[in-house]
Amino acid sequence: MRYTISDVAKLANVSKATVSRVLNNSKPVSDEVKKRVLKVIEETNFQPSALARSLSNRQTKLIGVLLPDIANPVFSKIIDGIEKKAHEEDYSVLLCNTRHNEEEELKYLDILREKEVDGIIFNGFHSSEKFREKLSKFSIPIAVIGYDDESYDYPAVLIDNLKASYDMTKHIIDSGKKNIAMVHGPIEDYCSGYQRMEGYKNALLNNSLKYNKEYMKKGNYTYKSGYDSAKELLKKYSDIDAFFCANDMMAIGVMKAILEIGKSIPKDIAVAGFDDIDVASVYTPALTTVHQPFELKGESVMSQMLKLLNGKEVERQIVHKYKIVIRESI
Known part of the structure; x- marks a missing residue:
């Protein structure tokens, strides 16, 4: 009964x-x-x-979370952090996997409105006019993770992608490499795409190295896009002696392409990634990369959300520290 x-x-x-x-x-x-x-x-x-x-209390205790790719270990760790903090305060998370697709983002916003969630956390990948306009119609708290630009006035949690990318590129230069290629993310992805590319470019120019657009390929953060990009670049330019990739998944794809043509890592070609996912430390050779505290970022953005829900003041931007992790690939 x-x-x-x-x-x-x-x-x-x-x-x-x-x-x-x-x-x-x-x-x-x-x-x-x-x-x-x-x-x-x-x-x-x-x-x-x-x-x-x-x-009775006009709350659903639901927080909508929009992320672009839950198959990516980066986002699974962010989810862990968000859920850990949410569950401490008796909130549940409604996860929306947008698959890097603007139409999916817009569709999920409609679903979250129907579900009457108490707040929304999102990783703004497209930042399109349509998305911003639809988001502005919500009268509930909104917070952003891993992304920020002047078009948003929401509290954001991230790292300094520009400086992290600059520091990693400088590390590659200091190791003696001069012809450094990059597999970058989509430019419309302001932080992980555009800023990481700009950090790479600035490091080259500030260290008297030539910035060659031909040494750059756009990937989509997948292993395959890194592999395909490296195959194409290595076929055209035999003088490339290093790769910097905007995430670890692409970097691992690049390493496979290098090894397939009989080159050694790092003696012939060095490789660096970004994120420090678990596989980065166990791949052979182990990947030099930028470490991000993903679980902490998830907890931080949920803490911001809880403050907003309780009418408390929040910081406009929380910038967590990153760390250059040196392993065998450089």
Whole structure:
């Protein structure tokens, strides 16, 4: 038998309002009454309806999270951080996998509106006019992770992608490499695409090396795009002696392409990635990369969301530290 709040109230000889106060800890109830209600709840194994609670306090306890690729280990770690913090405050996460597709992003915004989520966390990949316009119609808290630009006025959690990319490229230069190619992300992805590319470019120019556009290929953060890009570049330019990639997945694809043509890493061609996913340390040779604290970033953005939900002041931008992790590939 499934017990209702009315059943609990009747068995405890109190009103439904009193049961609700005990459940939500919303108003003072005497210790004697509270014990009686809790005893009945335990005996009946009563489970309050989430829908009923949302109607009474105008909260669904749901946070919508839009991420571009949940198959990517980067985003799975971010989700872990978000969920850990959300569950501490009795919130649940409604995950939306947008697959780097603008139409999917727009569709999920409609779904989140229907579900009446209490807040939205997203990784803004496209930042299109359509997306911004639809987002602006929400009257609920919104926070951004891994992305920020002047078109958004939402609190954001990220790292300094420009400087991290510059520092990694400088490390490659300091190792003695001069003809450094790059497999970058889509330029419309402002932080992971554009800023990482600009950091690479600035490091070359500031260290008296030629910036050659022909040494650059656009990937889509997948292993295959890194592999295909390297195959094409190595076929055209035999003098390339290093690759910097905008993420680790592409870097591992690049390493496979290098090894297939009989070159050694790092003696003939060095390789660096970005993110420090788990496989980076176990691949052979182990990958030099930029470490990001993904779980911490997830916890931080959820903390920002909880502050917004409780009407507290939040920081406009939280910039976490990154670290250059030196391994065998350089």
